[in-house]
Amino acid sequence: MSADHELILFALKASHDYGASIARALEIPLSEVEEREFEDGEHKARPLVDVRGRDVVVVHSLYGEPGQSANDKLCRLLFFIGALKESGAASVTAVTPYLCYARKDRQTKLHDPVTTKYVAGLFEAVGTDRVMTIDVHNLAAFQNAFRCRTDHLEANPLFVKHFAPLVGSERVAVVSPDIGGTKRAEEFRRLISAELSTEASAAFVEKRRSGGVVSGDTLVGDVAGRVAIVIDDLISTGTTLIRAARACRNAGASRVYAAATHGLFTGDAARIIADSLIDALAVTDTVPPFRLTGHTASARVAVLQSGSLFADAVMAGRAS
Numbered sequence: 001m002s003a004d005h006e007l008i009l010f011a012l013k014a015s016h017d018y019g020a021s022i023a024r025a026l027e028i029p030l031s032e033v034e035e036r037e038f039e040d041g042e043h044k045a046r047p048l049v050d051v052r053g054r055d056v057v058v059v060h061s062l063y064g065e066p067g068q069s070a071n072d073k074l075c076r077l078l079f080f081i082g083a084l085k086e087s088g089a090a091s092v093t094a095v096t097p098y099l100c101y102a103r104k105d106r107q108t109k110l111h112d113p114v115t116t117k118y119v120a121g122l123f124e125a126v127g128t129d130r131v132m133t134i135d136v137h138n139l140a141a142f143q144n145a146f147r148c149r150t151d152h153l154e155a156n157p158l159f160v161k162h163f164a165p166l167v168g169s170e171r172v173a174v175v176s177p178d179i180g181g182t183k184r185a186e187e188f189r190r191l192i193s194a195e196l197s198t199e200a201s202a203a204f205v206e207k208r209r210s211g212g213v214v215s216g217d218t219l220v221g222d223v224a225g226r227v228a229i230v231i232d233d234l235i236s237t238g239t240t241l242i243r244a245a246r247a248c249r250n251a252g253a254s255r256v257y258a259a260a261t262h263g264l265f266t267g268d269a270a271r272i273i274a275d276s277l278i279d280a281l282a283v284t285d286t287v288p289p290f291r292l293t294g295h296t297a298s299a300r301v302a303v304l305q306s307g308s309l310f311a312d313a314v315m316a317g318r319a320s
Contacts, residue, residue, distance in 0.1 A: 005090045007318065008051055011059040012076055014068055018097060018285065019059035021307030026314065045080040052088035057314055062100035063264065063287045070100035078126050085127035093130040094123060095310050097286035098262050105141035120145035132313055134286060134306060135233045135261035151313050155261040155284050156188045158304045162282050163229055163257060164195045172200040173223040173253065175230045177244035179204050185231045201226065205244045217247050224252035234262035238272035245277040255279045265291040273300060
């Protein structure tokens with residue numbers, strides 16, 4: 001990506017609104033794409049503007065939803081990137097706010113797949129020059145899987161801006177729901193401590209997972225008399241979050257807030273989120289909260305706009 005080349009921005013249909021938010025921040029229009037569906041379930045997408053010799057950015061968030069699985073979306077994005085490269089684009093950057101298959105980043109059982117690595121190979125096979133995403137499950141695994149350039153963004157600045165006014169002058173404890181997320185939580189703790197001009201404490205909750213069953217509820221750290229903010233990369237069923245919130249309440253936290261970049265809200269998450277153990281929850285718009293039903297759950301969830309983070313990263317890339 002070079003400042004000498006004209007920048008063109010596309011968003012595939014399922015991510016049009018997210019792409020439009022990036023376009024507004026960049027102050028450029030979204031370019032047109034033709035997407036066609038075939039009777040047998042196959043599809044195609046092609047650019048309706050000339051991309052030859054231009055830097056192209058394509059936005060597509062790869063979460064599953066009714067009508068389009070994560071597999072469907074991944075194929076659409078890969079095929080469109082291939083078409084852009086065939087059409088002579090100088091570079092193609094894939095902006096994937098939610099990157100599918102990033103949670104299976106290592107072998108935990110004999111013959112396990114490492115899907116992060118396989119997805120990286122698919123992006124490289126169609127000629128992708130750069131992949132941008134935000135708050136993947138395992139940053140080291142993500143960076144090691146790709147041979148093309150990667151940019152990893154963090155939602156922590158958005159969460160700091162959101163929670164600082166809610167906390168005010170109260171003491172804060174930043175809690176990771178498992179030991180694997182302590183680096184993410186520590187960065188948030190550092191940022192919110194600076195914003196509040198007072199040192200937040202750190203804590204984490206013991207977590208064990210076997211056969212899809214999560215156990216462990218020992219909390220390590222000081223949350224007594226403090227506002228606990230549980231921070232994680234994503235919420236799926238919500239069981240990890242509610243387990244951490246319960247541990248904080250049992251340890252004497254005055255209130256419990258929670259934040260997660262990607263709100264998948266699968267299974268019984270709506271009921272869990274509505275539980276009074278959690279005072280409020282913030283997620284970003286990388287995955288629209290379409291699975292949340294019921295007023296109680298929806299009222300407790302703030303959805304933060306993240307498109308400007310990607311716009312800034314795109315511009316920074318053109319300057320480097």
